[in-house]
Amino acid sequence: xxxxxxxxxxxxxxxxxxxxxxxxxxxxxxxxxxxxxxxxxxxxxxxxxxxxxxxxxxxxxxxxxxxxxxxxxxxxxxxxxxxxxxxxxxxxxxxxxxxxxxxxxxxxxxxxxxxxxxxxxxxxxxxxxxxxxxxxxxxxxxxxxxxxxxxxxxxxxxxxxxxxxxxxxxxxxxxxxxxxxxxxxxxxxxxxxxxxxxxxxxxxxxxxxxxxxxxxxxxxxxxxxxxxxxxxxxxxxxxxxxxxxxxxxxxxxxxxxxxxxxxxxxxxxxxxxxxxxxxxxxxxxxxxxxxxxxxxxxxxxxxxx
Numbered sequence: 610x611x612x613x614x615x616x617x618x619x620x621x622x623x624x625x626x627x628x629x630x631x632x633x634x635x636x637x638x639x640x641x642x643x644x645x646x647x648x649x650x651x652x653x654x655x656x657x658x659x660x661x662x663x664x665x666x667x668x669x670x671x672x673x674x675x676x677x678x679x680x681x682x683x684x685x686x687x688x689x690x691x692x693x694x695x696x697x698x699x700x701x702x703x704x705x706x707x708x709x710x711x712x713x714x715x716x717x718x719x720x721x722x723x724x725x726x727x728x729x730x731x732x733x734x735x736x737x738x739x740x741x742x743x744x745x746x747x748x749x750x751x752x753x754x755x756x757x758x759x760x761x762x763x764x765x766x767x768x769x770x771x772x773x774x775x776x777x778x779x780x781x782x783x784x785x786x787x788x789x790x791x792x793x794x795x796x797x798x799x800x801x802x803x804x805x806x807x808x809x810x811x812x813x814x815x816x817x818x819x820x821x822x823x824x825x826x827x828x829x830x831x832x833x834x835x836x837x838x839x840x841x842x843x844x845x846x847x848x849x850x851x852x853x854x855x856x857x858x859x860x861x862x863x864x865x866x867x868x869x870x871x872x873x874x875x876x877x878x879x880x881x882x883x884x885x886x887x888x889x890x891x892x893x894x895x896x897x898x899x900x901x902x903x904x905x906x907x908x909x910x911x912x913x914x
Contacts, residue, residue: 611894612733614685614713616913617761619648621684623676625741626654629719630692632742633663637689640741651838652683663694664841670694671701678710685760688866690742695796699723699805704730713760713913715890716740717883718819722800725807728790728893734912736760737792737882738813738890752888759890763913769889769897769906772882779904780847780866783875786909787843789897791815793883798829801836803854810841813899815891816865817848817883823856823864832870844899845869846906847886 617623623644625637630819637658643650654673656665664670677686699722706860708731715752717725724735739756751772758767771777790812791797797816800806818826833839847869850861859867862878869876891897892912899906 610732612708612731613736613912613914614711616763617685617713617757620650621844622650622652622682623685623687624652624680624683625657625687625689626670626673626677627657627664627689628670628674628698628723629664629688629695630662630670630690632658633645634658636742639746640744641747643744652677652680657689663678663697664821667697667703671698674698674704675703676834678707678712685710685713685715688716688720688740690740690772691716694906695719695720696722696805699726707731707733715760717888718793721796722805724792724893725790726805727822729808732894733740734892734894736890736892737886743888745854745906749887755889759892759912763911765908765911768855768890771879771889772887775879775887777877777904777906778879779901780870780876781873782901783844784898784900784902785813785843785875786896786898787811787813787816788894789813789891790893791846792817794818794826794829795821798832801832802891807838808828809838812842813844813897814839814842815846815848815880815882817850818853818861819851819884820853822854823859823861826850826853826861827864834868834896839869842874844901845872846880846899848880848882851884875899877901877906879906880906881899901910
């Protein structure tokens with residue numbers, strides 16, 4: 610059963626938690642100032658700024674997340690930043706409490722593991738979107754527009770549009786509908802063989818990566834293939850591979866094509882999701898139409914109530 614969180618409204622409280630790598634105090638201050646200027650209240654997690662890695666113990670980070678879920682004043686939970694270590698907290702989460710207190714949870718990168726695990730374990734729609742360190746004075750307006758379209762407006766159907774200067778590219782023509790799952794490739798692969806392994810069967814899978822070599826991207830995609838995470842998908846969406854280095858005369862896009870195209874499923878690439886300058890926000894679990902004939906992506910249901 611799918612659970613939707615309540616939409617975010619001006620004046621609501623946003624809880625900020627550090628679940629992965631540490632965040633600099635200046636980034637916290639900037640993000641909080643921008644959110645307050647936008648009309649929101651901000652509540653910071655107890656273990657938000659600690660100058661070490663991971664930012665705090667797994668138990669402390671899980672406590673901060675569960676506190677935000679259970680706090681009736683908090684309407685949205687925003688990860689402070691990504692990095693490494695979010696998977697540490699999964700054994701300490703109370704899924705029943707999360708199910709009983711559905712709220713917007715947003716993040717990306719290392720948060721891929723948490724977002725997909727909560728969605729598939731509780732049915733709660735989660736959001737692959739902005740984090741606190743995404744709220745800067747250099748952030749494109751596009752990023753804010755897409756973020757609040759997903760978390761505040763929540764209209765449906767909603768066409769997911771790249772900025773005008775970035776065009777979606779069809780790789781395999783076709784049309785399919787499925788619930789959206791995915792995120793950062795290396796974080797996704799890290800769940801394989803664990804109790805928190807991400808389910809892709811019958812889903813539309815989107816993947817992106819940052820700062821990895823072509824050879825490692827190739828290895829991770831083949832691992833997904835051998836773990837049967839690609840065969841049962843209804844379609845593929847490839848996001849940006851930001852600062853991913855060439856290898857053997859190939860780039861990341863060519864490696865994704867080489868591994869995914871032979872599955873002959875509807876597929877588009879160059880979607881602005883992940884670590885690039887332009888970031889859209891997508892709700893995990895919401896049915897999406899992947900139309901790789903006219904090259905469009907459409908959310909078919911609202912993401913919040």
